[in-house]
Amino acid sequence: MFRMLLVRLRVPVRFSSPWKTDRVDPLEDVLSLLDTRSYLSDGLIAGGTWAVDFEPPGAGVKFNAVRRGHCLLEVEGLDAPVELAEGDCYLLTRPRKFRLLSDPAAVPKPAHPLFAAAADGWARTGTGDDVELIGGGFSFGTRARTLLLDNLPPVVHVPAATPQAATVRWAVDRIDTERRTHRLAAGLVTEHLAVIMLIEILRLHLDRDPASVTGWLAGLTDPVVASALREIHTHPERPWTVATLAGAAAVSRSTLAARFRTAVGRGPLDYLTTWRIELAANRLRRTDAPVAVIARDVGYGSESALNVAFKRTMNLTPAAYRRAN
Known part of the structure; x- marks a missing residue:
């Protein structure tokens, strides 16, 4: 359904980090076992009254970042939508259906034909270009759900207004730049930026909402x-x-x-x-x-x-x- 740039995230393991002390960070230790891969999908441009239905994103993690405008995120199993503003991003940690929309009254369109018809890296829906999102995700090895994902809430939302979110916004900005410009070694740059983004989102979530994590x-x-x-x-x-x-x-x-x-x-x-x-x-x-x-x-x-x-x-x-x- 999506054209994807697939890159493997080589999270440093304990034998390869020249800056590592004799103390092991549990988060880094777990991430090093997960065989993490990232992908970038085509972006989404929308305007007017619109809604797009997405199928469950598989066994990994889906992310989106709002580059312009604002919209709502509805996730199967959650009671209320998540309001997304410009600069916000989120992770979906469960394989559930979800919907991006401008208005609850909008008639949703399935994502598949929109992204199949994407041109120049962008799928389009509605009228105009009020909203722009970039997205992608992370896939993991077989033990990721037990080791990491089941300990997180279904949606990890990072508002742009969060003071500590500057690093996440910087990483998303750079990822967007690399996907637009296709400069030399863009895949490798995106790979490391995605690692930064994932880790910073996990850090922020632990700091901001520790009661929502388990294990x-x-x-x-x-x-x-x-x-x-x-x-x-x-x-x-x-x-x-x-x-x-x-x-x-x-x-x-x-x-x-x-x-x-x-x-x-x-x-x-x-x-x-x-x-x-x-x-x-x-x-x-x-x-x-x-x-x-x-x-x-x-x-x-x-x-x-x-x-x-x-x-x-x-x-x-x-x-x-x-x-x-």
Whole structure:
């Protein structure tokens, strides 16, 4: 339906960042596992009274930015539309139908024929050019919904009026410039700009509306829990206990256990097990390292110990998971 520029986002991993300290950022750590790809679709120009219906954007994340004018966003399952002003952008984190419109009374048109007829990178609807949007999205590997997307609300809205949104607006401006001018290495520039935009939107959302996130993302908003998460992500291979994690966070064992469960929805050792399994699964998908070596690297004393934990979490043995992926 859309003509797309597809680029892979090479989010820095722990072995490749020359500026990285000996502390691992959990958000960066998770993003490095997601095999993220971005795409840009044709833009949309609209005017007068109009509405466009979009099919669910697949398993990844859809984004749009309003470059001119204002409109409404309606998303399946949400009670009220989101008002979008010039400079606003949003992420859709669920595969749901959505509608962009100027007026609830407008008769919607399906997006497919509009974008199939797009000329010079722009689809058009209505009369005039009151509103201009650019858009695209992010697709991820198989574990993205469990690791990231299910912890976010269905819509992450970044108003232009938000003081901290300057970096997002700058990235969107640059993405728009690159898609219009097609300068040398535009794909690579867009790739890194998209990384910046995605991370800045996640940062802004965590700062502005921490109550709307769940799981480990919610843990990042609590300084005590965030400290324990950093320890787990920095040294997943260590024989952590609640007591040693609490010591690293400079709180009592009971305090860490209570705050971790409240924020993340599970205990610290449960989270540690889950993260070790995610790391093991990532190695199984991407490398041919022996299972025994992977087990040691992620904190299990033997291949059999990893086999038991992996099967309990993934419903497959490591060997079967590797064959399937």
